Amino acid sequence: MTDELLEFVNWLKEKGVTHVAMESTSVYWKPLYNLLELEQIETLVVNARHIKAVPGRKTDMKDAEWIANLLRHGLLKGSYIPDRAQRELRELVRYRRSLIEEERVGN
Template identity: 65%
Template sequence: TPDGKEIKTFRTHTVYLMELIDWINARGCSHVAMVSTGIFWKLIVNLLEAEDIEFLVVNAQHMKAVPGRKTDVKDAEWICDLLRH
């Protein structure tokens, strides 16, 4: 965000994903990037589309190939950095 880095974890139940969308909107985020892990990304994409938020779904295998990126938080930071460029 313009104010600095924020890290928050959301569960995958619909009520928590709605909180995710509210959190994204509250921070004025115009773009979202995520890995295509399992089927969880599909519901998030549907919610992002409904809110007219631009999104990218990236290949999880490409992300895992990056050395030194072994935690979910580090992966999220890496994806964010790539999206910003």
């Protein structure tokens, strides 16, 4: 984990933040999600297309402010995120597959 992410999560805790919403962008959301989960901060990971589809979006409003406003009003639907054990198992399976593929290509 990067120091910046840890600092950010600590800042959120200091500010009394209890809920966070963020766009699912590639795999970049995962480390932050994992830290927020450890700190028991309720976190919604939302598909960016769903956020932009909500009517009333102002083009000059920053995305973070827009997402916070939608979260505040209960207008976001989070993506399904498996629990930590399931996510870790999936990572192990992916790693195993990569080792098998590496071995296959090497022979």
